[in-house]
Amino acid sequence: MALRCNVLVCGGSACLMSGDAAKVARNFELILKAKGFGDEAQVVTTGCFGFCEQGPIVKIEPDNVFYIKVSPSDVKTIVEEHITKGRIVERLLYEEPGLRRKLGKTEDMPFYKKQVRIALRHCGLINPEDIGEYIALGGYEALGRVLTNMTPQQVSDEIGRSGLRGRGGGGFPTGLKWEITRQSPGEKKYIICNADEGDPGAFMDRSILEGDPQGVIEAMAIAGYAVGAQTGIIYIRAEYPLAIKRLDTAITQARAHGMLGKDIFGSGFDFDIVFHYGAGAFVCGEETALINSCEGKRGEPDYKPPYPAQTGYKGFPTCVNNVETLANIPEIILKGAEWFAGIGSPKSPGTKVFALAGKIRNVGLVEVPMGITLREIIYEIGGGIKGGKKFKAVQTGGPSGGLIGEDGLDTPIDYESLLGAGSMMGSGGMIVMDEDDNAVDITKFYLEFALAESCGRCTPCRIGTKRMHEIAEKILAGEGSMDDLELLEQMAEMIRDSSLCGLGQSAPNPVLSTLRGFRKEYEKLIGKAKA
Amino acid sequence: MKTGPAQTGPFPELGQYLENLGEEQSLIGILHRAQGLYGYLGRDIQLYIARKLNIPAAEVFGVVSFYSHFNTEPPGKFTISVCMGTPCYVRGAEAVLEKCREELNIGTGETTADGLFTLKDVRCVGACGLAPVVLVSDKVYGRVVPEDIRRILDDTVKEVK
Numbered sequence: 001m002a003l004r005c006n007v008l009v010c011g012g013s014a015c016l017m018s019g020d021a022a023k024v025a026r027n028f029e030l031i032l033k034a035k036g037f038g039d040e041a042q043v044v045t046t047g048c049f050g051f052c053e054q055g056p057i058v059k060i061e062p063d064n065v066f067y068i069k070v071s072p073s074d075v076k077t078i079v080e081e082h083i084t085k086g087r088i089v090e091r092l093l094y095e096e097p098g099l100r101r102k103l104g105k106t107e108d109m110p111f112y113k114k115q116v117r118i119a120l121r122h123c124g125l126i127n128p129e130d131i132g133e134y135i136a137l138g139g140y141e142a143l144g145r146v147l148t149n150m151t152p153q154q155v156s157d158e159i160g161r162s163g164l165r166g167r168g169g170g171g172f173p174t175g176l177k178w179e180i181t182r183q184s185p186g187e188k189k190y191i192i193c194n195a196d197e198g199d200p201g202a203f204m205d206r207s208i209l210e211g212d213p214q215g216v217i218e219a220m221a222i223a224g225y226a227v228g229a230q231t232g233i234i235y236i237r238a239e240y241p242l243a244i245k246r247l248d249t250a251i252t253q254a255r256a257h258g259m260l261g262k263d264i265f266g267s268g269f270d271f272d273i274v275f276h277y278g279a280g281a282f283v284c285g286e287e288t289a290l291i292n293s294c295e296g297k298r299g300e301p302d303y304k305p306p307y308p309a310q311t312g313y314k315g316f317p318t319c320v321n322n323v324e325t326l327a328n329i330p331e332i333i334l335k336g337a338e339w340f341a342g343i344g345s346p347k348s349p350g351t352k353v354f355a356l357a358g359k360i361r362n363v364g365l366v367e368v369p370m371g372i373t374l375r376e377i378i379y380e381i382g383g384g385i386k387g388g389k390k391f392k393a394v395q396t397g398g399p400s401g402g403l404i405g406e407d408g409l410d411t412p413i414d415y416e417s418l419l420g421a422g423s424m425m426g427s428g429g430m431i432v433m434d435e436d437d438n439a440v441d442i443t444k445f446y447l448e449f450a451l452a453e454s455c456g457r458c459t460p461c462r463i464g465t466k467r468m469h470e471i472a473e474k475i476l477a478g479e480g481s482m483d484d485l486e487l488l489e490q491m492a493e494m495i496r497d498s499s500l501c502g503l504g505q506s507a508p509n510p511v512l513s514t515l516r517g518f519r520k521e522y523e524k525l526i527g528k529a530k531a
Numbered sequence: 532m533k534t535g536p537a538q539t540g541p542f543p544e545l546g547q548y549l550e551n552l553g554e555e556q557s558l559i560g561i562l563h564r565a566q567g568l569y570g571y572l573g574r575d576i577q578l579y580i581a582r583k584l585n586i587p588a589a590e591v592f593g594v595v596s597f598y599s600h601f602n603t604e605p606p607g608k609f610t611i612s613v614c615m616g617t618p619c620y621v622r623g624a625e626a627v628l629e630k631c632r633e634e635l636n637i638g639t640g641e642t643t644a645d646g647l648f649t650l651k652d653v654r655c656v657g658a659c660g661l662a663p664v665v666l667v668s669d670k671v672y673g674r675v676v677p678e679d680i681r682r683i684l685d686d687t688v689k690e691v692k
Contacts, residue, residue, distance in 0.1 A: 017658045017671040052660035200616035203657030238563060238600055239656070277563055279598030282654070296557030298597040357618035357659035364660065395617065431617045445620055455597070 005041045005083060006061040007032075010124065012048030012210055013242055014203070015055035020072050024056055027075035032083070041083055047211015049124035050365040051111055054094060059124070065104045067092040097361070097383065110380055111362050116343065118351050119167075119327035120367045123211030128246050131253040134214040140259050142333035143218050146225055147267040155226040156182055159329065161337035163349040168194060168285065168322030169397065169426040170502070171348070171415040177319055180309040181227040184317035189229040192313065192320045193220055194290060195236040195243070198282040199398030200449065202429035204353040205323035207365050209236075209243035212327065213250035217273065219321075219329035221260065224271045227319050232273040235290055239280070248275075282399070282453035283503050285427075287320040289455070300457045301501035322427070324353055344370030348414035358395075358431040359386050368413065375409040378432060389434035393517070395442070397426030399449045400506030402513025403439060422513040424506070439518035440525060443510045444472040450507035461504030464495035468511060480526045489515055542579055544568050549583045558584070558594055562601060571602040607642040607649035609687055611635070614664040616655025623676070624663040628652055630677035631665075634684060647688070 007028050015021040028043045049057045054068035058078070065088055067078065074092060081087045093102040094109060106112045117123075126133040134140075146155050160175025181189060193216060197205040209216060220232040236244060251273055254260040262270045276294045283289045284299040291313050293299035312318025328350060332340045341349045348370040354377065357363050361383035368377060374394055378384065385391050393403040402423035404411065411421045418425050433442065451465040471488045474480050492508035492515070499505045515522065540546050545565050552561075561580060566572055572595050581588040595601045613619075613628040632638060635648055642649040658664050661673025665680075667687050672679070 014658045014660055017656075017664075018661055018673060052658075055660060198654065200620075200655040201618045201659055202655065203659070206657055239654075276557060277560065278600075279559055279563065280600035280654070281598050293559065294557065296559050296561075296594070298593055300597075355657075355659065357662065358621050363618070363662075398617075429617070431621065433621055437621055442617075442621070445617065 003040060003042055005063070007041060007043045007083075008046050008059040008061060008124065009043060010047075010049045010055060010057040011045035011128075012052075012055075012123075012207055013240075014048065014052040015057060016242070018052070018055040021056035023072040024058065024070050024075060027072050028058075028079070031076055031079045035079060035084065037079070037083060044127045045129075046125060047123040047128050048120075048207040048365055050115075050120065050207075050367075051094075051362065052365065053361070053363040057124075059106075063088075064106070066094065066106050066109070068094050110383065111364070111366075114372065114376060114381055115367050116351050116369045117367050118331050118340075118343075119208060119324050119353050120211070120365070121331065122215060123207060123365075126212070128211055128213055129249050131214055131250065131257055131259075134212070135257075138334065139214055139330070140218055140257075142330035143221050143225075143259065144265050146222050146333060147265045147269055152182055152226045152228060153179075155222065155333075158337050159226070159332060162332045162340040163337075163347075164325065164328055164332065164340065165348060165415065166322055167324035167328075167352065167427070169400070169424065171425060174321065174325055177309060177321070178223065178226045180307070181229075181317050181319040184310045186317040188231070188316045189227055190313045190316055190318040191220055191223045191227060191229040191232045192287075192290065192294070192318055193232065193234045193236075193326055194285065194287065194320050194322045195234055195240070196278045196285045196290060197237065197240075197323070197427065198285045199400075199427050199429045201355060201357045201431045202398060202427050203355045204365060204428045206240050206243050208323050208327050208353070209240070210246055213243075213247045214254065215330060216323055216326050217247075217250055217254050217260070219326035220273060221264065221271045222329055222333065223319060223321060223326065225269055227317070229319070230270050230272070232271065233276055233294060233313070234273060235276045235278060235284075235294055237278045237280075244275070244277075281455070282449075283455045283501070286501050286503060289501065290320060291318060298455070300455045301503070303500065324428070345412065345414045347416060352413060352425070352428060354428045354430045356382050356430050356432070359389065359434040359437070360384070360432040361386050370414045371412045373410050373412050374404065377413070377430070378409070382432065385432065385434050387434075389436065392433045392435050392437055393439065393442075395423070395431040395433065395510075396429065397424035397506075397509070398429045399446045399453070400424060400502065400509055401426045401429075402509045403433070403442065403517060404513075405517045408517075422509075422516055424509070439514045439521045440472060440476055443514045444469065444476055446510040447472055447507075450503070454503065454507070458498075458500035458504060460495045460498040461500070461507060464491060464499075464504070465507050467491060468495070468508070472511075475522060475525050478525060478528050480522075482523075482526060485515070485519075485522055485526065540579070542569070542576060545576070545579070546583070549580075558586075558591065559598070562591075562595060566601060571605050573603065573605075604642070605646075608647050608691070609668050610649045610651055610666075611684075612651045612653040612656070612666040614654075614656045614658075614662070614666070615652045616657075616659065616662075618659040619655075619663040622662040626677050627663050627665060627675050627680065630680045634680050647691075648684070 156178035447469040
């Protein structure tokens with residue numbers, strides 16, 4: 001019998017944790033079989049749908065009906081009502097708080113309406129453990145095109161013209177990075193996928209790797225061809241077991257299909273991928289520290305220049321790209337640089353994936369075109385503040401970023417505007433805070449993070465973060481003075497200007513941004529001390 | 532990497548693994564393997580690895596102490612991990628961690644005298660929709676409030692008995 005329906009069950013880490021998504025999928029298998037629908041309906045465990053707040057998520061295709069908070073005991077009802085009789089189970093649909101109306105289709109839901117999915121194009125759509133599904137949707141067509149029709153320079157030019165910038169936070173032009181690596185002389189070259197996602201509250205890269213591992217593998221092979229590397233390294237956190245497992249399965253399948261290995265597409269190009277595991281050190285997200293860690297050493301950063309593109313892993317030219325950056329590559333090759341450059345804003349084309357969390361109604365993973373404002377993300381996609389509280393600030397850029405208050409809500413999302421607002425793009429964590437949160441306390445929290453993760457190599461960062469943390473604690477304890485505030489500000493500027501790597505240079509950002517936007521909260525605590 | 536002759540020695544599984552290292556294998560990969568086999572990286576294991584790889588023990592210790600994933604003490608039977616990512620923090624994770632310290636009567640990073648529980652504060656586990664999150668070994672508890680801790684610990688102890 002022909003297949004008439006697909007039951008897509010979210011298999012992202014968050015849904016697996018938030019209830020029993022694995023059991024939901026198993027129950028579907030069992031009940032569908034028992035009802036005699038084993039041949040007509042297929043259960044597919046997919047990657048993250050993004051709407052983590054409402055997990056576990058189940059979507060029925062082609063009906064395009066989206067069920068939320070599905071428990072294993074709901075499965076029988078869905079099979080008996082929806083799949084057998086074609087009646088939608090209203091009880092399990094999402095209800096938009098303002099509308100008081102049940103919404104069954106994703107395109108009607110405000111959470112999805114404004115999203116544009118490029119990096120997440122396959123997440124929540126395909127089975128990440130089946131290369132056949134990836135290929136059916138055009139997977140490896142980009143690699144085939146690159147290997148058979150383009151020279152390495154044409155590939156890096158194409159990426160350069162697209163305007164794609166590094167999604168790990170720095171925003172360095174990807175095409176330029178490829179071009180420098182390609183031109184650097186070296187008997188061997190390497191391409192490294194940076195999957196050491198370390199910002200607290202950020203789970204974009206994990207979701208991409210769990211939901212569409214083949215997309216990243218294909219991109220690494222394309223990058224390898226462009227820069228002249230035959231080995232790709234995935235540097236991934238050991239804390240991401242599911243992502244590692246799915247990547248490993250995907251690599252094995254890619255090899256079996258001739259997409260990795262010797263003479264890919266009969267082009268004479270050889271490429272394969274190995275893993276290196278992180279071991280819990282935030283600084284290893286910085287590319288020189290990451291390379292040291294890949295070599296088995298302490299993950300301390302090095303001076304730049306020379307850049308990794310010139311002298312990297314084991315001394316060879318190495319191109320380090322973040323997971324999300326890579327996830328965009330196959331689509332750019334297939335649809336063209338002009339298509340990509342036309343999305344988002346002129347200086348920051350394309351989209352950005354954000355992990356929306358904190359005091360917001362719709363916690364989840366979203367992909368939005370650059371240029372959208374923080375207000376649109378928080379109030380339209382995110383559904384506003386949880387529990388009817390008042391918005392205080394939004395934090396982007398993790399421990400390297402800053403707090404943006406009410407007056408910055410209309411800031412458009414792009415690399416330069418966020419810097420201008422006293423924060424930064426960062427890797428994509430976006431944490432919303434309400435009136436109950438204290439800016440000084442949040443600052444102390446980030447300083448605690450910075451001081452724990454400072455590798456100790458350079459003095460401004462090692463000693464400076466400790467001293468800033470002490471002052472923040474003193475002020476919070478009600479023992480601070482206005483002199484402390486001045487000292488804190490001076491020290492923050494000094495550490496920013498004199499630290500060796502990105503971690504130290506950006507560690508003062510939470511301090512500087514709160515001193516600027518929320519100075520009154522510091523003064524209030526100091527005022528209390530005087531009284 | 533060059534290694535010494537095959538031996539049965541104090542860590543036979545690790546010894547065998549070290550005999551068959553691939554070209555791209557690094558010290559960190561070896562340490563992951565060793566911790567996977569023995570649960571932690573005591574001084575004796577670190578020395579053993581250093582000798583087998585013919586590198587100074589200080590180099591091994593330098594790497595072990597740099598990364599928070601590596602333990603140098605045997606962990607308890609259960610590891611209580613309180614997520615201290617920002618989303619969990621703003622939703623009250625600190626009070627949850629404090630309650631854990633109080634109930635277990637140990638500090639963060641310590642193990643109870645009976646060897647049952649190790650308490651850890653961990654970086655974001657990425658289940659921010661469930662914040663604050665507590666993990667007991669691999670089991671996930673979401674939207675935890677301090678009052679839940681006693682019950683979570685009791686349930687865990689019950690499971691062993």
